[in-house]
Amino acid sequence: EFGEELRADAVLQRKLNSLPNVRVLKMAQTTEVKGDGQKVNGLVYKDRTSEEMHSVELEGIFVQIGLLPNSEWLKGTLELSCFGEIIVDAKGQTSIPGVFAAGDVTTVPYKQIVIAVGEGAKASLSAFDHLIRSSAPA
Structure with missing residues (x-):
């Protein structure tokens, strides 16, 4: 530490x-x-x-960069938690329609690479779905 x-x-x-x-x-x-x-x-x-x-x-190490999300630049735009994490729903949608987020900067638990990768895939699919549905003619 x-x-x-x-x-x-x-x-x-x-x-x-x-x-x-x-x-x-x-x-x-x-x-x-x-x-x-x-x-x-x-x-x-x-x-x-x-x-x-x-x-x-020793025989191995685990690198942890830090605990604070790098989200200072988003203050006043997206809804952030009290810890500065971007608040997302189950699909990675933020408080702004059409804006998605993923990774350790979000409120998703278990800050690990494998979780962030899966959340990134989910957010990108959600963004694609949003674009298809919002640009499709009625």
Whole structure:
């Protein structure tokens, strides 16, 4: 964790802390991911409190960029949640008819690539359906 505290749900933190093979590092700034050309085998990080460098041997990493959606530029146009996520319905439709959104910037739960890809496909199909229905003669 780059900061002083974990920000995950309390239930997830309890589970994490109960695992015997986990050590939680806080105030850690990753500076290097090491590998042998085929796979990851280590990580170097700086302790942000002491400025000391540390190396950890490991067999894999999970990269998480951040928790805040990049939606600041949409304020005042689309309806956003209190967390800044674009509010969408089951088809990816936003508060503006004909405007669709998908991915981690939306209110869809489980911010994972596989979810975002599926939501992107759904939103694009919904946009196509919207265009066909709105441009078809009566």
